[in-house]
Amino acid sequence: EQAEKQGYEHFMLKEIFEQPKVLRDTVRGRISDDNSSVLLKDISLGREEIKKIKKLFITACGTAYHAGVVGKYVIEKLVRLPVEVDIASEYRYRDPIIDPDSLVIVISQSGETADTLAALREAHRKGARVIAVTNVVDSSIAREADDVIYTWAGPEIAVASTKAYTTQLIAMYLLALYFAEIRGTLQGSEINEILTSLRQVPGQVQEMLNDTAQIQDFAGQYARHENAFFIGRGLDYTVATEGALKLKEISYIHAEAYAAGELKHGTLALIVENMPVVALATQPALLEKMISNIKEVHARGASIIGVALEGIAEMEEVSEKVIYIPRTHPVLTSVLTVVPLQLLAYYMAVARGCDVDKPRNLAKAVTVE
Ligand code: G6P
Incomplete structure (x- = not known):
């Protein structure tokens, strides 16, 4: 275990310090070289389908839920789409008004959280498409979702989530900017400005950690x-x-x-x-x-x-x-x-x-x- 901690006293500290690297990994290949657009090849949802979405739901537990709350703020601001965000253990019990024009995003580091998986199934049962944002390839949530945006945080050992959360935030930003471009809610220059700044974020996190x-x-x-x-x-x-x-x-x-x-x-x-x-x-x-x-x-x-x-x-x-x-x-x-x-x-x-x-x-x- 000491070897795995690579000289850090705790996994949590090691994982906090890994953030510049994993944020870069999560961005890599998903922004065009000239910072003009998001390349989200991860999702198969077509441009026309994205234009048709009327409502978005985000559901998750714990820290992933908090990433979802940021996601709501960012998507509503940049995409002008209404977003409801729910704690996964509450979601299906309130009988949410989901229909085929709804898109449901589930966020889960492990991809195995029972309530989040149950929320995903409820969304499917009501006919919505589901995008999963998860850190574990081939996890239950990754397998059952229609599309997956992987966060490339690497294994997170500490119970308290740190690097998984910040990579989930990156996924939320990429998704919002991808949708904003397709739905025409942001000008090219605005997208360029935000993506240029987004590219600098991992280096700025490093600056703070120094x-x-x-x-x-x-x-x-x-x-x-x-x-x-x-x-x-x-x-x-x-x-x-x-x-x-x-x-x-x-x-x-x-x-x-x-x-x-x-x-x-x-x-x-x-x-x-x-x-x-x-x-x-x-x-x-x-x-x-x-x-x-x-x-x-x-x-x-x-x-x-x-x-x-x-x-x-x-x-x-x-x-x-x-x-x-x-x-x-x-x-x-x-x-x-x-x-x-x-x-x-x-x-x-x-x-x-x-x-x-x-x-x-x-x-x-x-x-x-
Ligand atoms: C547990 C962990 C939290 C985590 C939550 C959701 O409560 O202790 O750190 O945020 O589950 O986990 P998930 O794997 O679905 O993101």
């Missing part, structure tokens, strides 16, 4: 807390849900993700002196509103760890600490924003002496419903 000292230091300072909040708006809120899950899974700190604008409708009552609040503020269009939400928690004594784009000096005024992420297209920030959250969870769990790779009560793949 220096983790600041995050290790913050983790040490916050590790003794038993509660934490993650707040954000828009795309940042979707990433906040994954940040909170990572922290809960491996450090057993109670963490909650909240849409920043919703705080004042109840949760603000829980903000007490020194409560750690991770505030994600990477969306330029929402920055001003986000800063006023940060001020609300700051005024109640919370200790703010801000996550912002490089150069956003306003964050320093309202945060105890700021982690900066490299600049990219606003729709692509999710892949970058989650990296410091993964590291924060990891180093906090290590500081608390937790069994990082094998958290209590959790399994890597859940094959019972």
Whole structure:
């Protein structure tokens, strides 16, 4: 096992550090050389069929579900198609209104999660086509889906998912841009701009991983807390849900993700002196509103760890600490924003002496419903 960890203390850390490589692997061969279009040869769904889709569903469990929530945001924004995203264990029990003009996307690292497989079968039973986004070739979900987009994350050993999640995000971006081009919802220049930025993301993740000292230091300072909040708006809120899950899974700190604008409708009552609040503020269009939400928690004594784009000096005024992420297209920030959250969870769990790779009560793949 030590040999497999290649010098890293835990599989989780090794897998976090593998992200630049596996993100590149997942992009490879799927973007034209001139960054003008997505080449999604993986899926057999024809152009005319893609144009006919009226509604999209995304269903998954755990971290894969969180990738689906980002997928909804990105697809609705870029493709202007309504997307419903469901937790797979809830999906079929609500008798979803699926018809042959619906497309169902299931996301699963292992390809074996029982509830996700059952959701796939329900979609088929109702006549929809299913695209699977999975990391395991020839898994049950890969075999039963009509089409598969593989994430090339390689084996993920740590129970808490990291590199599988970020490669799932890449799959969501590629699918959204592929559909946007076919359905004509984005101009060629916009597609080119986003794809050019997407190509830079793996290198930017590497840049962040080159220096983790600041995050290790913050983790040490916050590790003794038993509660934490993650707040954000828009795309940042979707990433906040994954940040909170990572922290809960491996450090057993109670963490909650909240849409920043919703705080004042109840949760603000829980903000007490020194409560750690991770505030994600990477969306330029929402920055001003986000800063006023940060001020609300700051005024109640919370200790703010801000996550912002490089150069956003306003964050320093309202945060105890700021982690900066490299600049990219606003729709692509999710892949970058989650990296410091993964590291924060990891180093906090290590500081608390937790069994990082094998958290209590959790399994890597859940094959019972
Ligand atoms: C388990 C794992 C999670 C994972 C979820 C879904 O709960 O502990 O890390 O996100 O299953 O797994 P899947 O293989 O379907 O992505």
